[in-house]
Amino acid sequence: MSKKLKLNPNVSYILGACSHTINEYIGIRSRYEKVVEKFVKLSMDEFGIEPNKVLISEEHGVSDVKFYNSKLKRLLADALERKTRLFKYRNDYSAEYVAGLFDVYGGINQKGPYLISMDSGDLLILENIGIHTMQQGSKSYIINPSAFMGFIANHSVLVSKERYAKSVADAR
Incomplete structure (x- = not known):
């Protein structure tokens, strides 16, 4: 190694x-x-x-x-x-990083997608790539869920392209 x-x-x-x-x-x-x-x-x-x-x-x-x-x-x-510094640009590297965060520390409830216990670095990464959050307790809710889901749809195990398409259709 x-x-x-x-x-x-x-x-x-x-x-x-x-x-x-x-x-x-x-x-x-x-x-x-x-x-x-x-x-x-x-x-x-x-x-x-x-x-x-x-x-x-x-x-x-x-x-x-x-x-x-x-x-x-x-x-x-x-x-x-x-x-x-590693994940400051909106590309496959940062999409995979955020997908890993979401698959393990995220979820979706009636308020939308969220990430649990994000540190300031993770929140900065999200802001740098255009994903905005709102803190409620230990959960950071995604303010622009369609942008978030679209960003990780090809990378997340839990957010498939089909699920993303359905969430966009439901939002209309």
């Missing part, structure tokens, strides 16, 4: 997905099997993580997926410290 993380869209998704856990381990918590599958597959493909090194446990319908690799953890943590 090199001394510097080679950033690509897949690695960007992993960074978004595990951004809240990186200080403890590399991993995610999700109730969606498709999100877990994507995270594990990308980790194995991008970093050569062996399947037997991935620890998966489940409790109350939520899967906890993690693996330990101190060198990779340090590289990912270093990249996350620079995330506002």
